[in-house]
Amino acid sequence: MSWSDFQYEIYLNGLTGAVPRLPTDLTRLEELTARRLGPGPVGYVAGSAGDGSTDRANRTALERRRIVPRMLRDVRERDLSVSLSGRPLPAPVALAPVGVLSILHPDAEPAAARAAAAHGIPYTLSSASSTPMEEVAEAMGEGERWFQLYWPKDVEVARSFLRRAKAAGYTALVVTLDTPLLSWRPRDLDQAYLPFLRGVGTANYFTDHAFRAGLAKPVEEDPQAAVMHFVAMFADPGKTWPDLEFLRANWDGPIVLKGVLHPDDARAAAEAGMDGVVVSNHGGRQVAGAIAAADALPAVADAVGDRLTVLFDSGVRTGADIAKALALGADGVLVGRPYAYGLALDGQAGVDHVIRCLLAELDLTLALSGHTTPSTLTREDLTETPPGT
Numbered sequence: 001m002s003w004s005d006f007q008y009e010i011y012l013n014g015l016t017g018a019v020p021r022l023p024t025d026l027t028r029l030e031e032l033t034a035r036r037l038g039p040g041p042v043g044y045v046a047g048s049a050g051d052g053s054t055d056r057a058n059r060t061a062l063e064r065r066r067i068v069p070r071m072l073r074d075v076r077e078r079d080l081s082v083s084l085s086g087r088p089l090p091a092p093v094a095l096a097p098v099g100v101l102s103i104l105h106p107d108a109e110p111a112a113a114r115a116a117a118a119h120g121i122p123y124t125l126s127s128a129s130s131t132p133m134e135e136v137a138e139a140m141g142e143g144e145r146w147f148q149l150y151w152p153k154d155v156e157v158a159r160s161f162l163r164r165a166k167a168a169g170y171t172a173l174v175v176t177l178d179t180p181l182l183s184w185r186p187r188d189l190d191q192a193y194l195p196f197l198r199g200v201g202t203a204n205y206f207t208d209h210a211f212r213a214g215l216a217k218p219v220e221e222d223p224q225a226a227v228m229h230f231v232a233m234f235a236d237p238g239k240t241w242p243d244l245e246f247l248r249a250n251w252d253g254p255i256v257l258k259g260v261l262h263p264d265d266a267r268a269a270a271e272a273g274m275d276g277v278v279v280s281n282h283g284g285r286q287v288a289g290a291i292a293a294a295d296a297l298p299a300v301a302d303a304v305g306d307r308l309t310v311l312f313d314s315g316v317r318t319g320a321d322i323a324k325a326l327a328l329g330a331d332g333v334l335v336g337r338p339y340a341y342g343l344a345l346d347g348q349a350g351v352d353h354v355i356r357c358l359l360a361e362l363d364l365t366l367a368l369s370g371h372t373t374p375s376t377l378t379r380e381d382l383t384e385t386p387p388g389t
């Protein structure tokens with residue numbers, strides 16, 4: 001079975017007049033979602049920080065890199081599987097943590113988790129999910145189960161989350177560093193729309209005994225106060241590098257730091273005993289004016305690629321984008337908004353569609369560029385068009 005069999009499946013279905021329910025060019029999903037959903041939810045998902053310049057730069061930085069295909073290399077047999085920190089994966093792709101998915105579809109996180117599990121692709125559950133982590137863990141099946149931690153101010157809640165995640169069978173911890181505060185997001189500000197203030201994205205907190213212990217009244221009696229407590233404690237702008245010892249001491253699996261853009265921060269992650277980094281600017285949602293993630297990737301890969309697993313996200317929309325990220329030094333990529341739109345448009349089937357499109361296109365991109373495995377892609381396979389041309 002090859003990932004690109006999906007291509008033939010689509011053509012064969014076409015013989016009976018059927019066409020795919022969603023477009024196979026995933027860059028079209030945002031516009032379709034915008035037509036389907038209200039302006040609040042779509043603004044929240046599609047929006048980004050400030051003037052949107054980093055969001056756009058993420059795409060431009062990938063588009064400026066062009067693949068230089070090689071010919072006559074026998075590409076009949078291909079294998080997309082990789083090993084990340086010694087764990088085998090069927091392809092160098094995972095679903096990024098995206099909080100509050102119930103604003104997009106009632107089936108929310110469990111649907112995304114099931115779609116990923118059906119392909120053996122890791123799903124990263126956000127701390128700010130609309131469904132408690134235990135319930136989503138069930139939906140993830142027996143493969144990898146990644147949990148993303150927003151590192152709370154309250155150390156008891158942090159401890160409790162790590163304990164619960166371990167008990168629920170999560171295999172890796174993804175700690176997001178770039179969101180100690182929520183950024184300036186004009187699309188949300190102009191609509192006065194924030195999901196948490198409407199009680200979405202708090203499921204892990206409201207079910208947590210340590211969180212509940214910090215409330216004057218039970219959540220059920222004063223939900224508004226519970227929401228305000230969540231907003232005040234879900235992240236901590238006071239944390240510094242030595243605090244990572246707490247995570248190492250309280251989590252005995254792999255730890256990946258998400259939101260690293262400077263090679264010195266990547267080196268600090270290695271020195272702190274971390275297992276990996278995600279080169280990411282949070283899909284342009286945090287620092288408007290930040291470096292494009294693809295522009296930051298090569299220096300981080302050079303600094304720690306031999307010591308840490310280097311993952312990448314922010315701007316991946318096509319199989320070719322994945323190939324480019326791998327060529328720039330990533331071991332794997334996370335995909336954010338595309339699967340969120342897939343969920344919004346067609347629930348679990350929509351997420352399945354997004355995964356199949358990305359992996360089929362990656363398989364074909366590799367083959368047509370002269371590769372049979374992700375591991376042979378290097379910077380030599382890319383050219384870079386100077387900015388502004």
Ligand SMILES: Cc1cc2nc3c(=O)[nH]c(=O)nc-3n(C[C@H](O)[C@H](O)[C@H](O)COP(=O)(O)O)c2cc1C
Nearest residue numbers: 045096097098099126176282283313314315336337
């Ligand atoms: C609606 C939305 C919610 C997000 N929630 C989280 C989150 O809870 N935790 C986190 O670490 N990242 C979160 N992210 C960032 C993604 O994990 C990822 O870094 C980003 O979406 C990648 O960029 P892309 O959307 O261009 O693929 C969120 C992104 C979006 C669009």
Ligand SMILES: O=C(O)C(=O)c1ccccc1
Nearest residue numbers: 099100128179201282285
């Ligand atoms: O919106 C986001 O980008 C995000 O990361 C987030 C932060 C807090 C709660 C839910 C999602």
